[in-house]
Amino acid sequence: MIGASNRPGAVGAGLFRNLLAAGYRGVVYPVNPAWKSVSGVRCYSRVSDLPEAPELAIVIVPAHKVERVVDQLGRRGTRGVVVISAGFREIGAEGAILEDRLIRTVRRHRMSIVGPNCFGVLNTDPTVGLNATFSEQLPPRGNIAFVSQSGALCAGILQYGIAERIGFSRFVSMGNRAGVDENDLLLSLKDDEATKVVLLYVESLADGRRFLETAREVTDTKPVLVIKSGRTPAGERAALSHTGSLAHSGQDRLYDALFAQSGVQRAETIGELFRSAKIFATDARLAGPRLAILTNSGGPGIVAADACARNHLELPVPAARIQRSLAPHLSPSASLANPLDMTADARPEQYRRALRSLLSSPQIDGALVIATPTGPLTGPAAAVAISEGRGLSKKPVAACLFGLTDLSHEVGYLEERGVPTFTFPEEAIQGLASLQQYNIWRARRRTKVRRFVVDSRRARALVRSSLRRGETVLPEYVARTLLEAYGIGFPGHARARSRPEALRLATKVGYPAVLKVASRDISHKTDVGGVALHLADAEGLGRAWDRMQRSITANAPKARIEGFEIEREISGGKEVLIGIQRDRNFGPILVFG
Template sequence: MLEAIFAPRSIAVVGASPDPTKLGHRILKNILDAGYPGRIFPVHPGASHILGFPAYPSVEQVPEPVDLAVIVVPATVVPNVAEACGRAGVKGLVVISAGFKEVGPEGRALEMQLLEIVQRYGMRMIGPNCLGIIDTITRLNASFAALYPHPGQIAFMSQSGALCTAILDWSKAQGIGFSRFVSLGNKADVDEVTLLEAWGCDQANNRVILAYLEGIGNGDAFVAVARRVTKRIPVIAIKSGATQAGARAASSHTGALAGAEHACEAAFDQSGVLRARSMQELFDFAMAFAYQPLIPGNRLAIVTNAGGPGIIATDAAERIGLHLAELTPATMAALRAALPSTASVSNPIDIIGDARPDRYRVALRAALDDPYVDAVLVLFTPQAVSKPEDVARTIVEVAAGSAKPVVTSFMGAATIGEALRILNDHRIPNYAFPERAIAALGAMVAQRHWVERPPEEYVRFDVDAERVRALFTRVCSEGRVELGELEAREVIEAYGMRLPKSLLAQSPEEAAEIAARLGFPVVMKISSPDILHKSDIGGVKLGIGDSAAARDAYELIEYRARKYSREARIWGVLVQEQVRKGREVLVGVSRDPQFGPLIAFGLGGIYVEALRDVAFRLAPVSRQEAAEQVRAIRAFPLLRGVRGEPPADIAAAEEVILRVSQLVTDFPEIVEMDINPLVVYNRGEGATVLDARIILRG
């Protein structure tokens, strides 16, 4: 159905104007100037002709079928126009008009009315409140952008129309081409997921997909579609609204809810989307993918005419996990025979400052022919005897047809303009500084790893979900959202996670009796749904060794709890067997409004908030993702074992993550959950949940 938008046979511009100062005139002229080959119908209530074309009072009076209507009329009129388009059989709309949900409640209601009309007639719509669309394959410029881009194989979508115009202006100067260029606007109908799915099926025209996103409306759908698309075409996104201030700005800009940073990071990681940290990085990565073959491995050769840039590139490569290739003896022998004795024939290959194009030819050819090289970075700094244009032509000639990517960093400005044009015309990406070239190659390596990653393995355990469902129903019927510790323990037990023996005491004497039955030493802690951080108020006592100490502990814990909050509901004191020591970690859950349950794993106990050493994944979590999550924290060496310490039962920690993932997937009413600490014993000895907290949706 998107063919009606991107490859229409006929277009009506509703709101076309004979006045050159009006937006409707500009859009019609852009369609004409781009060389659109189909039929064009201006729609205006009073004009007879506009830009040489007969004009019609309404879409319904156009004498031929219309595939696409571009609407640029006041917002209050747009629903009536959309209704007329539906009756006339129009299949696609691009609504340029602003004044919808971005302006407040009245605009939101108008947008909902518009969407209802679009859906009722089975149309598809870009916008409202957008710059428009550009498709260089169809030669269609249905936008009010001042420039038409060069044709290319980069597909770009953006929630910001102003950003689109700036990028068009910049890319025109840089010679960067696009296949499609879309301003999404308010995304009432067609959104980033729709475009990802459509563009992901067109590998012939789209070698890379770029996205500037402020909010993602359907996180589950985004992840599911991106997982499929990124196996075929690289997807690079820049996500704004990561900070609190940025989130507020994004919300006020488009009405979209900006997702939490950790959830967004996890969503991109788990769906193969490459995240750019800046607009510069977005296009640095894009040029590598659009111009060069995908890197086959992570072994890099560097060819340079200056030692300093070679060292900078080497350091940058090591930081991101690219390895400098070990050149074969045959490669080094060929270099030694052709280069001056002062040149370095190891990697980086330094052909020294007076290098002319012939040395670049020898070095680049040798590097590309070496079986242990997966990509080549060519560095050039202008020297007195340099011939930048000839060096550029040499690189183009040698790299032509190579199955390995070649990228360059011609450093400078005043003397290399023509060389940069030659490189760009022949699809050799150039970066002003070596670090940017290395980062682009690193993105290619990440894409290669994702493409070769085996299918995710998801597991389901045999659990007692009905027991949990009945418990949640009872808690909600009592008007509560937070489970007490005993109730949380019941959920943990139902999902197959190990717990220490524990019983609730409601008097000092009962506490002493339970403690004796469990066996000393024991742990005692307050049981109250209103006290979240028990240790903060002195509500936890460890190492209680006899009955008298148990009675005293009960009285002290209860006194401290009531002093902390007279209104707190005190259910008693939990008496629990004191488990042996192990490594303390946490497994937590928070529910992101865009992406759903986000699972955290990190160092546990009282240090988690201070150290913030936590890794995140979205549920459901696969076996591979659980293993990666555990290994992603900085403290992982402590679990692996240091200074003669035996390794922890890492597999047991991973299993808890998987069981929690199943729990929060089964029960979307869980909005928060903390298992802290989870005590992980030595390898093969399992893990025990010491404390848990669960909050349900109100």
């Protein structure tokens, strides 16, 4: 670690202590000419003094010294570096110059770099035990990987994970993404057996096109959840100044489409992100949208039912067979609908029996159990009853415990047994809905990519010809020819320059026909009377020709007329709009609707 320190309050002091305290299984070398030892470990003055080439280097030195340090590491043979230091692209032009130099050095030595301007990396694998972050406290080991552009957010998330008993497998702060980005990390985490779900916080995407391809590959095997900031102009400005990213709040719908088409679920808030992750971490799968809500309190059950409606989840009424089997064991005032309200005098055995019966039904895909400890139903008894009622069922079960006393022990008991537990019912429903969205994605119909035969030579010739004429917009008849070069078919068509020629060509094209003016000077043909539809025969075409000549002469007297297009009129199908644009980050974008 270059920049390790004994100075109280220094980042290099805290981070080096964290490396040691996490029980790292390898060898750690502090490097700093100001110290002979750091935290009791011999310190080296220079990288060149190290007894061996480190596999990974953590760099915490002033920004203007980073490139020289990384160059020294590259010469020693180091291939991985995490740059914690800030003062690069995120501060403006001067910092961007430093970052560009750093990138060139990294590439010259064929190194991988995380950062700069990052919080560090964390690997909870007990065979590694790496905590190269600012955080002194470690979250429990789990199966959630978290990847973030924001370092400060990482600090808050780690504290949140500790408080909520959320375990992490990997934790990476990308910072300015001078090297390793979200696409590289997604591919790595795809094959990581310790990771069941991947969470992303991004302010922009390093390469939108690659993200689409990479995320599709990853989400076929494990869920990916993302929170993308910069939705608003204010958020976009903050993102730009934060990590030097180029957010596109004006293109937020494009991000929505990108995530939807790659199977990535977008969360609106950090809380929503982790509520979904909490359920995915159980490795449960929801086979359909049909939930059962089991409760001993009507109010929370109604809140849960409303949340189901908002999240497109269904609440089927339990089958008559299940109602008959449960009725003798429940209070006469119990409601056997869905939510199934056992009323406030429900006992642990009733919870156990009802949950087991509901999960056995083929009409139910999962369940939310709401328990308010009261009377005979204590907190510990409720937790045990829910766990035993779930039994060996593979269907997902979430719980919501209400109480005036501390129920953290009961929550821990349930979550250790694969039952994610939430404070409020709508949180649990939102998490279960995420499972259903992922189920829809994995069950989607896979379609083959259709390949078109492209006449590239013809297409290039058309475009070059238009550019030579100084055109920035292709007339319809030229655009049609260009699209035909790409294998897109059109109804029969021909261009006429006189009335007799139009009548003759229409016979070959066929009726009913359409007549359109062809002119580079007329973009909106309808406005000048340059379109005639539903021409059933030669007589109708002749009259339309005459009307069109008079209208164009009156409305566009200076337009250069190159002829008149005669097209076969088709019926049926759908009228759609197709637009294409090329984005520097996302590549070709198709707008369809």
